[in-house]
Amino acid sequence: MDRIRRTERLAVMTKILMDSPNRILTLGSFCEKFGSAKSSLSEDIDILRTIFAQYDLGTLETVTGAAGGVRYRPMITGEAAYNSVSEVARLLSQPGRILPGGFIYMADILAMPDVVEKMGNIIASQYYRQEPDFVLTMETKGIPIALMTAKALGIPTVIVRRDSKVYEGPAVNINYISGTGNRIETMSLSRRAVKEGQRTLIVDDFMRAGGTPRGMVDMMKEFSVSVAGICVLMSTAEPAKKRIDGVKSLLMLESIDDSTGSANIRPSNWLQSMRKATNS
Amino acid sequence: MDRIRRTERLAVMTKILMDSPNRILTLGSFCEKFGSAKSSLSEDIDILRTIFAQYDLGTLETVTGAAGGVRYRPMITGEAAYNSVSEVARLLSQPGRILPGGFIYMADILAMPDVVEKMGNIIASQYYRQEPDFVLTMETKGIPIALMTAKALGIPTVIVRRDSKVYEGPAVNINYISGTGNRIETMSLSRRAVKEGQRTLIVDDFMRAGGTPRGMVDMMKEFSVSVAGICVLMSTAEPAKKRIDGVKSLLMLESIDDSTGSANIRPSNWLQSMRKATNS
Numbered sequence: 001m002d003r004i005r006r007t008e009r010l011a012v013m014t015k016i017l018m019d020s021p022n023r024i025l026t027l028g029s030f031c032e033k034f035g036s037a038k039s040s041l042s043e044d045i046d047i048l049r050t051i052f053a054q055y056d057l058g059t060l061e062t063v064t065g066a067a068g069g070v071r072y073r074p075m076i077t078g079e080a081a082y083n084s085v086s087e088v089a090r091l092l093s094q095p096g097r098i099l100p101g102g103f104i105y106m107a108d109i110l111a112m113p114d115v116v117e118k119m120g121n122i123i124a125s126q127y128y129r130q131e132p133d134f135v136l137t138m139e140t141k142g143i144p145i146a147l148m149t150a151k152a153l154g155i156p157t158v159i160v161r162r163d164s165k166v167y168e169g170p171a172v173n174i175n176y177i178s179g180t181g182n183r184i185e186t187m188s189l190s191r192r193a194v195k196e197g198q199r200t201l202i203v204d205d206f207m208r209a210g211g212t213p214r215g216m217v218d219m220m221k222e223f224s225v226s227v228a229g230i231c232v233l234m235s236t237a238e239p240a241k242k243r244i245d246g247v248k249s250l251l252m253l254e255s256i257d258d259s260t261g262s263a264n265i266r267p268s269n270w271l272q273s274m275r276k277a278t279n280s
Numbered sequence: 281m282d283r284i285r286r287t288e289r290l291a292v293m294t295k296i297l298m299d300s301p302n303r304i305l306t307l308g309s310f311c312e313k314f315g316s317a318k319s320s321l322s323e324d325i326d327i328l329r330t331i332f333a334q335y336d337l338g339t340l341e342t343v344t345g346a347a348g349g350v351r352y353r354p355m356i357t358g359e360a361a362y363n364s365v366s367e368v369a370r371l372l373s374q375p376g377r378i379l380p381g382g383f384i385y386m387a388d389i390l391a392m393p394d395v396v397e398k399m400g401n402i403i404a405s406q407y408y409r410q411e412p413d414f415v416l417t418m419e420t421k422g423i424p425i426a427l428m429t430a431k432a433l434g435i436p437t438v439i440v441r442r443d444s445k446v447y448e449g450p451a452v453n454i455n456y457i458s459g460t461g462n463r464i465e466t467m468s469l470s471r472r473a474v475k476e477g478q479r480t481l482i483v484d485d486f487m488r489a490g491g492t493p494r495g496m497v498d499m500m501k502e503f504s505v506s507v508a509g510i511c512v513l514m515s516t517a518e519p520a521k522k523r524i525d526g527v528k529s530l531l532m533l534e535s536i537d538d539s540t541g542s543a544n545i546r547p548s549n550w551l552q553s554m555r556k557a558t559n560s
Binding site for chain 1: 286291292293295298327328331386388393396420421423424430436437441448449470472
């Protein structure tokens with residue numbers, strides 16, 4: 001009977017942990033749910049930790065102390081991260097995605113839940129230590145990846161708008177220099193969206209010259225929010241000098257072949273070295 | 281030994297099934313992963329089905345035939361759905377959310393991954409039978425709920441824009457009558473975003489007069505795409521006559537109390553009756 005109960009508990013705990021990534025769940029809450037002793041549940045956690053590690057399902061950590069418990073993180077690193085990002089590079093390199101002006105049609109890939117969830121998990125894996133309070137993104141295409149990154153980090157998303165909206169209340173508007181055309185654009189964020197002293201992780205889909213992330217960093221200064229990191233799905237090799245430093249990118253757009261209408265896209269160097277580090 | 285192996289398999293299978301909602305996973309794929317016999321895995325599935333039902337974790341169905349296998353759906357219905365929606369109603373009814381013009385500040389709630397995932401699962405639960413090919417939404421605030429609905433249904437999201445973008449390629453633009461002001465607005469959808477003959481589920485965050493969902497239905501006519509259903513997180517009691525019929529809503533905004541700055545929001549009638557049906 002106890003064996004069957006354990007089987008049951010482990011399946012249910014897997015579901016519960018996956019539903020609340022990066023949140024500390026107390027052993028007490030599981031005791032209550034299953035009517036089991038803490039000692040049994042501690043053993044359950046140990047077994048789950050081994051299984052998760054063995055099958056590359058993410059990490060399970062025991063957090064000690066008064067607010068202690070167990071915390072699940074859908075970590076994707078090394079070989080698995082490299083392979084997932086390579087697959088997205090392959091999809092985006094398909095012929096026919098190049099649009100006039102050297103733009104790439106990415107909207108379909110950026111709205112596939114399974115793809116953006118994997119990318120979000122990979123991005124989150126890089127920022128658990130920084131403990132951001134929310135993920136900041138700029139509407140529209142980056143929202144799905146930002147949301148999935150926030151889900152993995154167990155924090156909310158905050159969306160910067162292109163202009164003030166009546167349903168966002170009082171807002172701070174700032175001007176920024178748009179990547180390509182050196183045009184002055186406006187971005188707007190509701191006053192009540194964030195709190196002074198918080199830390200943010202900035203996530204976006206695409207960076208060329210870096211004007212948009214730079215604008216988001218400037219916006220955060222207006223709110224006295226510090227920036228724990230900036231990560232984009234794809235950045236371009238050119239221009240090499242961006243308007244902002246320290247941006248991490250999953251994909252690098254090396255060049256565009258106008259004759260075939262396809263792009264040369266590859267996983268960024270840090271993903272390649274992380275992969276080697278895992279294999280060695 | 282076999283017992284330990286089963287424990288392991290069930291935890292890993294739970295994770296894999298949750299990662300691919302509404303997709304048929306073959307027994308063969310699990311046999312390969314675990315090196316186990318089909319008969320053991322059939323038993324595993326039976327056990328998991330019982331556990332999932334017992335703990336209200338969603339449904340696990342066996343699909344027979346050549347393309348057969350097992351399919352997980354994160355169904356939330358009845359009492360659990362009612363309670364989740366009530367909690368969102370409570371959050372949105374908090375004083376201080378009312379903005380000039382009778383708008384409600386919802387942006388923070390609409391960007392919380394755990395909240396929108398639950399709402400997405402509830403919306404998806406209503407449309408599995410209709411088998412939509414994609415979820416359609418209009419930028420910006422509805423994107424997180426639409427994405428999570430699409431995730432539960434195992435299908436992509438498609439985002440309608442307010443204007444054509446250089447990175448979306450050739451697009452179809454249509455005019456529609458915006459809910460409140462009787463203003464003519466434009467919406468734009470990339471030509472390559474959807475295919476003729478597909479079926480869509482339209483998901484949005486808020487509906488007052490219904491101009492936006494009506495515009496999305498008209499847009500789908502231009503693409504020869506049929507509409508399997510329309511669902512919004514919240515609709516207003518007034519005006520009672522909307523520009524479009526048959527829209528399902530999770531929440532009903534009954535009235536706004538200007539003196540306290542709070543709104544009277546409750547779960548829609550169909551959620552209440554679904555709850556009663558479960559309890560009776």
